[in-house]
Amino acid sequence: MIKKDWVELPPHSHSYKDGVNYFLDIAFTKGMVEEEEILCPCSRCCNDSWEVRDVVYDHLCSKGFVKGYTEWIYHGEDESLIDLDGDSDDETSYHDDIDGLLFETFKDVAEGGGVHEGINEDAKKFYKLVDDANQELYPGCEKFSSLSFTIRIYLLKCIHGWSNASFTALVELLKEAMPDLNIPVSFNKTKSMIKDLGLDYKKIDACSNNCMLFWKDHGKDDSCHICGTSRWIEYPEVANDLEESIKAHKVPAKVLRHFPLIPRLKRLFMCSKTTDTLRWHADHRSRDGKLRHPADAQAWRGFDAKHSDFARETRNIRLGLASDGFNHFRTMSLSHSTWLVVLTIYNYPPNLCMKAENCLMSLLIPGPKSPGNEIDVYLQPLIEELKILWEVGVETYDISKNQSFQMCAALMWTVNDFPAYAMLSGWSTKGKFACPACNHKTSSRYLKHSRKMCYMGHRVFLDSNHSWRSNSSSFDGKPKYSAVDTRMNRMTRNSDDTPNIGHPIGGKKLISLDHKSLNQAHDYILFNCDEVQEYIREHEVNDHNPLKKRKSRKANNQREDFIQWFETRLMDEKVTEWLKVLSRGPNDVVRRYYGYVINGYRFHTTNREARLKTQNSGVTLEAVTQVLRNAKDENPKKICVTYYGAIKDIIELDYYGHEKYVLFKCDWFVDEKDKYGSPLVYFNKKCYKNDPFVLASQVQQCFFIEDPLNKNKHYVLNALPMESFDMGESLSTDAQEYDISKNLNTLRDDCEVDLVRKDLSDDIFEIPLSELHNQKAIESDHSDTSYGSDNETDYDSSTD
Secondary structure (H helix, E strand, C coil), X not given: CCCCHHHHCCCCCHHHHHHHHHHHHHHHHHCCCCCCCEECCECCCCCCCEECHHHHHHHHHHHCECCCCCCCHHHCHHXXXXXXXXXXXXXXXXXXXXHHHHHHHCHHHHCCCCCCCCCCHHHHHHHHHHHHHHCECCCCCCCCEHHHHHHHHHHHHHHHCCCHHHHHHHHHHHHHHCCCCCCCCCHHHHHHHHHCCCCCCEEEEECCCCCXXXXXXXCCCCECCCCCCECECCCHHHHCCHHHHHHCCCCECEEEEECCHHHHHHHHHHCCCCCCHHHHHHHCCCCCCCXXXXXXXXXXXXXXXXXXXXXXXXXXXXXXXXXXXXCCCCCCCCCCCEEEEEEEECCCCHHXXXXXXXXXXXXXXXXCXXXXXXXXXXXXXXXXXXXXXXXXXXXXXXXXXXXXXXECEEEEEEECCHHHHHHHHCCCCCXXXXXXXXXXHCCCEEECCCCXXXXXXXXXXXXCXXXXXXXXXXXXXXXXXXXXXXXXXXXXXXXXXXXXXXEECCCCEEEECCHHHHHHHHHHHHHCCHHHHHHHHHHHHHCCCCCCCCHHHHHHHHHHHHHHHHHHHCCCCCCCHHHHHHHHCCCCEEEEECEEEECCEEEECHHHHCCCCCCCCEEEEEEEEEECCCCCCCCCEXXXXXXXXXXXXXXXXXXXXXXXXXXXXXXXXXXXXXCCCCEEEEEEEEECCCCCEEEHHHCEEEEEEEECCEEEEEEEEECCCCCCCCCCCCCCHHHHCCCCHHHHHHHHHHCCCCCCCCCCCCCCCCCCCCCCCCHHHHCHHHCCCCCCCCCCCCCCCCCC
């Protein structure tokens, strides 16, 4: 073992520095190394930072080791048995902790105190093994007991692949040379001793046609109840003699070897050397964002979020399943395939979880042929154990905490090649739909003369303007213009959380947008895209024009200059293709709609609404904005502001096939509140004419109720979204939308403004107060805070 007494020495001493150098030699040789960097175990980094050797040396010499880090699991301690001082204790090196092994295996019996009415089978095995552990290998031997030597020689047989006959011959030779040697005299007797330690497997007979297993209710059957095949190997010379057939020992035709999973998982926590590493993924894992273990992946975090009860117990086991066939005769001239199913424990750190000694073989499926799609027949014993471990769990003793807990386990995923994937999942990886991810969209073609399937969909990985995409004669006779991903499954390229979840009403019309309106729409997209925010801040910092003394004017000019600057800024920089497309701007040919359904509302333009009795053009938008108290204000304040407007036009902006956005062009009205706190707007007072566009997904719907005493003054009533808004164009609009004409007539007849709705529940709506709702905000169009004057003209959206 590595001695660590030098860790407590003063950092300036030579012994401490020599110890640090030796520690680094072991860490960089046998520990976790990533690009010539290791986790720094100093008191500041705490194994959370990857550093090169010189930096780690300086940190350890100046700050010392982090407290509590006594087992150097990240730095190769589990693989090293080097003594720092060079003093090797032979007795310690070759000592086997047989007493600990027996205690961990038979804990309940060992702690029972021996007070029982009768000795059960486990107790008999325990006391027999205790006797073997106390017997000397030969008179005067202190290094080995009979049990420890038997385990050691059996381990050599397993590692080096000795045959059973060679093992028996060896122990017979040892017994002949040393008559006093107290060891089993054959392999079978050795196996019976090892079996009591729980290192055994179960044999389950199987149908030779892979139909069923002869276990549980069918454990005593002599033939398959599916195909009728005999369970046993039939010998013709014995089958003719009935008497000999009855006396003969029956040999099963096929035997599945099942290595029980639950006892081995329980034993991991009964072993003091492994129980701490099983909590590595939760207690010792570095969380610096680097992917070096499945615990660092999104799938692991998603599983924890979905199954929080399971994740709360860090000792629960996470398993991965791998299966493949192999030829154990070590020759390729013989066609034979024996399949094994191996489980990997992902609780271990990366340098341990994939080691052969930490992989658990669960099933050994006999050949000579692959089980194929019938592998699920052989997986039944394992699945039964996994269901118990997932649904109920098993009581397990944790020796490190000296307590019992309910251990559960989850099978996280399978690791296999494509043919094994087909067997485990049931999806055929051959033929027309070979790709399980593409499913029915798999690009496949059957070659008539060679009678094989070929897959020629590689052109989807080429650039969209590549000449081979239109070259049909050299491929399958068809051009290929589709991309790798589809509109339904690709991830959003910008993170503005505004997916196009609506749909237009009626037909569309292609129009050419004028330059000013195109820049306004593109400007709104840029300033609402999260990926562009860092460039906006950079442009604001670099904008040092001395003429722009006021922040209001500076903000206005920044929006005007940013589009050109952004395109130039990204011209030579290595950024995503989407950002480059975004910087070049959209196509000036846009789609115009006259109605749109989104967010549970049906929206119409004011031109379309003029021919209807209903009102669906009103929109409301809540946004956080910066407000200046006056034209000289240098410290803008962020507040939540509600804007009210009417839809003038609906367009779909196209960034040349990469992304499309539906925008509402609105007339924004100056608003205020009456003495009762009700919002109202003035149709004859418009504002924000240089910023008319808004994303369709950002707005809600509202109604405007005319004041009978002032036709330009309208009260605002928020609309509720419809439960089912996709009702089709053929249905009557009157039946779908709220008709306010009756309320208008009532207001005119009675000459009283009744703002209380009698047909609604008594709900209270809190509307945020805004500093814009004062006289200064009403005059904002004529101040320096606006982005343009009221005299500026917009493009004519009434042209149909």
